[in-house]
Amino acid sequence: MRIVTGDDIRSVCSWPFAVEALRAGHLMPPADLRDSLVENAGRKMLVRTAWIPGLASGVKAVTIYPDNPSAEPARPSVQGQVLLFDEARGDVVAVLEGVDLTAWKTAGDSALGSSCLSRLDVRTMLMVGAGSMARPLIDAHRTVRPTLDRVLVWNRSQGRAEDLVQSLADDGISAEVVSDLDAAVARADLICSATMSTEPLIRGAALKPGTHVDLVGAYTPSMREADDAVLTRGRLFVDSFATTVGHIGEVMIPMASGVITKADIQGDLHDLVQARAGRGATDEITIFKNGGGAHLDVMIAHAVYLALEGR
Structure with a gap:
């Protein structure tokens, strides 16, 4: 051993x-x-x-x-x-x-989802949350989408956002702290959220066409990072049906209220990797729920x- x-x-x-x-x-x-x-x-x-x-x-x-x-x-x-x-x-x-x-698994999961779903010409990434997973997620997303040349960072505590932006700048990555989350959502081509929030932070009304949304943080039945409008405006994918449906609030809560059904989930990573599902038109909004799993x-x-x- x-x-x-x-x-x-x-x-x-x-x-x-x-x-x-x-x-x-x-x-x-x-x-x-x-x-x-x-x-x-x-x-x-x-x-x-x-x-x-x-x-x-x-x-x-x-x-x-x-x-x-x-x-x-x-x-x-x-x-x-x-x-x-x-x-x-x-x-x-x-x-x-x-x-x-x-860290490798979580960020790699989101990056794999992005490699299957995000547009090839994404330029601006919004990182919602500046905790320990923020930098790995940024680095992983930039690996599969090297066109990403600007990172916006929003966090409830501005100090942690400033620390993350400084670490990115030290590595030659263009980055800035943002305080208006709706305005930042409207600027972003790719949004990644990794928070401990139990209330939606990302509003679907602010999304622009063609955006890819990577939802990482919610991992219990009570947690959410995106509102109902995100899920109804975009096409929803998950990394695994087994770890998201019936387990995570991001999916469970809108299902319980009738906003979406299981049939609205377009596929999982097996479907995406094996090309049974994926992005359609370039102006589609795609959503990937990173639920993890052993x-x-x-x-x-x-x-x-x-x-x-x-x-």
């Missing part, structure tokens, strides 16, 4: 590596998935399992402590590990650092393990 640290993961991972690992994984049969979520005083423990026939199986166990980044000393809001099992033999072949793997962790973990083993 191999112990895989964050440094090990970074030694072999890049955004093209992560996106291609996920793309290849979605050419495999769909995973069998099971999740368990326990909550206590605003903190959460999430255990996700996945079995991908012919590839691997795995378990991801993490805690989610939203106040950790503001603690002294600061700690990651998400902490945990991933167990990777050999699919044929059933033994544990690797234990991987979960925080680092989560199958994505398994895909990245398996690729990392093989790369470290020299296979």
Whole structure:
């Protein structure tokens, strides 16, 4: 059994590596998935399992402590590990650092969705939220859409937005802090949202034709980042039916009120990667709900393990 640290993961991972690992994984049969979520005083423990026939199986166990980044000393809001099992033999072949793997998996998931759905000529990206996932998401999106040459950043706390913009500027990326979210939405060709919001932030009325909307943050039944108009104006896709429908407020709440039905979801990543679904006209608004899932962790973990083993 191999112990895989964050440094090990970074030694072999890049955004093209992560996106291609996920793309290849979605050419495999769909995973069998099971999740368990326990909550206590605003903190959460999430255990996700996945079995991908012919590839691997795995378990991801993490805690989610939203106040950790503001603690002294600061700690990651998400902490945990991933167990990777050999699919044929059933033994544990690797234990991987979960925080680092989560960043590669989450941002790679959104980037893969964008590579299938966003226009090829997108120029301006709006990042809603300036937490720990914001920079990985920006970098991943810019990898699959190198035409992106300007980043707008909106965050409830302006200080964190300024820090993110400075880090982007230090790397030669044109970026600015914005305070008027509706106005920024109207400017953006690609919008990525990664917040802890339980109330919609992105208003569909402000979207311009052709925009791609990547919704990352909502991961519980009570959480939402986009209002009903976003979902009715655009064509909705998900990374996985199994991890979004019946599990995440972004989809559950508008379904419960009759705004959308399951039939309004145009496809998942298997459909997108295998070209059974995708963007139609250039002026369409496309929406991708990143729901995550242990199958994505398994895909990245398996690729990392093989790369470290020299296979």
